[in-house]
Amino acid sequence: MKKLVALAVLTLFLAACSEAPPPPAAPKLVRTLKVGAGDTATDGAQRSYSGEVRARIETTLGFRVAGKIVERRAELGQAVKAGQVLARLDPTDAGLQLTQAEAQRALAAADVARYRDLKAKNYISASALDARETAFKAAAAQAALAKNQAAYTTLLADRNGVIGQVLAEPGQVVSVGQAVFRLAPDGEREIAIALPENEVTSFKLGQAAEVSFWAAGGVTGKPLVGRVREISPVADPVTRTYAARVSLKDADPLLPLGMSATVRFPSGAPGTKRLTVPLTAIFQKGNQPAVWKVGADGTVTLQPVSVAAYTDGGAVVTGGLAGGEQIVAAGVNLLTAGEKVRVAAQATSK
Numbered sequence: 001m002k003k004l005v006a007l008a009v010l011t012l013f014l015a016a017c018s019e020a021p022p023p024p025a026a027p028k029l030v031r032t033l034k035v036g037a038g039d040t041a042t043d044g045a046q047r048s049y050s051g052e053v054r055a056r057i058e059t060t061l062g063f064r065v066a067g068k069i070v071e072r073r074a075e076l077g078q079a080v081k082a083g084q085v086l087a088r089l090d091p092t093d094a095g096l097q098l099t100q101a102e103a104q105r106a107l108a109a110a111d112v113a114r115y116r117d118l119k120a121k122n123y124i125s126a127s128a129l130d131a132r133e134t135a136f137k138a139a140a141a142q143a144a145l146a147k148n149q150a151a152y153t154t155l156l157a158d159r160n161g162v163i164g165q166v167l168a169e170p171g172q173v174v175s176v177g178q179a180v181f182r183l184a185p186d187g188e189r190e191i192a193i194a195l196p197e198n199e200v201t202s203f204k205l206g207q208a209a210e211v212s213f214w215a216a217g218g219v220t221g222k223p224l225v226g227r228v229r230e231i232s233p234v235a236d237p238v239t240r241t242y243a244a245r246v247s248l249k250d251a252d253p254l255l256p257l258g259m260s261a262t263v264r265f266p267s268g269a270p271g272t273k274r275l276t277v278p279l280t281a282i283f284q285k286g287n288q289p290a291v292w293k294v295g296a297d298g299t300v301t302l303q304p305v306s307v308a309a310y311t312d313g314g315a316v317v318t319g320g321l322a323g324g325e326q327i328v329a330a331g332v333n334l335l336t337a338g339e340k341v342r343v344a345a346q347a348t349s350k
Contacts, residue, residue: 076164098150
């Protein structure tokens with residue numbers, strides 16, 4: 001009996017030893033892309049900023065005399081011509097001053113006429129006549145000044161342009177020189193943009209740009225060439241951005257003000273080959289960014305790269321990739337060097 005039990009145990013032991021080992025784990029499934037396939041390897045990796053069309057020079061218009069506004073003829077956005085009436089002040093006081101000055105001039109003119117007759121008869125001295133002549137000139141100048149002051153109660157456009165801002169209304173009392181309108185004269189146009197504080201140091205005056213318009217069909221069929229004309233040295237206290245102006249070459253001087261525009265700047269030095277890969281493809285090893293390259297046998301290796309900028313469209317790579325490599329597009333933190341993977345799908349880098 002004992003022999004039979006031992007034989008059964010031995011049979012079970014041998015059966016257990018003869019079982020096949022479990023199959024090895026399948027390689028991880030990864031999504032990959034081919035770097036720089038087709039025409040996506042471009043030297044034109046760009047940074048884009050939204051802006052609007054502004055006049056090269058904007059003029060603030062105000063009255064040259066103080067008074068109460070009784071009429072405003074110009075509206076916001078209205079195109080005006082040189083010499084057109086924009087607003088008027090109450091002319092009562094200016095009219096009274098003009099009447100007084102004219103009366104003083106007429107009296108001085110009559111006096112000087114009498115003194116000339118008296119001098120011709122040698123009844124007065126030459127110095128007495130000179131005094132009257134001087135008084136007459138002063139009265140005439142005062143009358144001319146009063147006439148000018150009366151004319152200044154009417155505010156005229158000094159050039160053709162568009163009213164960009166209305167700063168005063170009828171019934172308001174304004175001081176001398178107080179802004180009433182902001183006029184954008186017809187002529188040179190440029191684009192106003194805002195640069196983030198972490199990028200402003202990478203721009204310089206005269207830097208080339210490409211400007212396109214959302215409403216291109218009605219204005220221009222192709223992008224315009226521009227250059228950075230001005231960068232504010234002080235950040236906006238609210239947005240913490242730096243205002244910049246981009247001048248336009250061959251732009252229509254009547255380009256509508258306020259039109260939205262996109263300003264693009266090349267990233268990096270001219271002639272530098274740049275490739276854009278998804279942000280999910282970047283593996284950060286300490287301070288060194290890298291990507292996982294997939295070999296012909298499915299083995300992954302870590303390839304350090306140089307990243308010029310991180311944008312909404314991906315990471316702009318300027319070194320480490322020549323184009324044509326197959327890299328892992330997602331799940332890079334789950335891989336190890338030398339590991340074999342299975343390719344699930346393949347996309348194309350930008």
